[in-house]
Amino acid sequence: MKTEPTTGTLHLVGVGPGDPELLTLKAARIISSAQVVAFPQTESGTTMALDIARGHVAPSAVLEPISIPMTIRMPNGEFTSKEEHYLAAAAIIEGHLLAGRDVVYLCEGDPLFYGTSIYVGTGLWDRFPVKVVPGITSMNAAAAAIPFPLVARFESLTVLTGPSPDEILLPSIDDAGSVVILKVGRHYDRLRALLEKTGRAEWAWLVENVGGERQRIVRVRDAEPGPKPYFSLLLCYSGAEFWLE
CATH class of the missing domain: 3.40.1010.10 (Tetrapyrrole methylase, N-terminal domain)
Incomplete structure (x- = not known):
């Protein structure tokens, strides 16, 4: 056989x-x-x-x-x-x-x-x-590290990537509930400008190297301009969640 x-x-x-x-x-x-x-x-x-x-x-x-x-x-x-x-x-x-x-x-x-x-x-x-x-995932670890809820109740979550063109990012950021932007790196300044344009910068966090020895968490409003590490993400909230009211 x-x-x-x-x-x-x-x-x-x-x-x-x-x-x-x-x-x-x-x-x-x-x-x-x-x-x-x-x-x-x-x-x-x-x-x-x-x-x-x-x-x-x-x-x-x-x-x-x-x-x-x-x-x-x-x-x-x-x-x-x-x-x-x-x-x-x-x-x-x-x-x-x-x-x-x-x-x-x-x-x-x-x-x-x-x-x-x-x-x-x-x-x-x-x-x-x-x-x-x-x-x-890095976004789950980032939410835990802040710590701040990722989504709750009837909220939506949109996941985007930093290298994406503005014509994709802008409407997605503007219309979404919670937003996660991965692969921030050298795109940070452009992404921050989009967050400011859509009014999302106030409730946004920059998380670098989450879970690693060089982990860093800072509010976008307090972050310095310039490129960030490759393993960086932005976690953005609408500011209208029930736990913020």
Whole structure:
């Protein structure tokens, strides 16, 4: 009788925003038993996801740093797609899966919330067993760190990203209840101007490196201008919530 070849399972594991103590029990268990641990690594060598989970990685585990450039610039100065880098990462993981080894891919925050695992997993989802372990997102951790409710009762929550163009951001900020803007970084001054234009700056917080050693929380009205760390977000409230009245 011919038996089907056994492949490994790909586990997409969220490790939370920065504090190792926010790692879930399930994530810790899956990581500690992993044969192969893959993780994103920036061009500067930063391995944030691995740093968060390092205490749970078995000494015998094979470590696979996955190069994920923050930006890719062509020789002519234009930015190009990251697709080839994601495909190369998927090929590394595929090799282990075909050999029957389980692979854990670590992802900051939650794997399916703007996570690199979404793109690295492209082409693998329908060919190999894939399991997802959710993680605490930066916006949840930021609300807890302030601390201030994210949403309540009949409120809505809108999630935006800093690099988005003004024509998308402005109406979304103006019409929404609570607003979270991720990936603030070098876009801070432009985003603050939009908040001021829509009257949202008064009830907005800037949270940098939430859960990490360099965590910083400041009201937007008190924040200095200029670029912010990449892992920064804005949490904005309408000022009309029932607990503010």
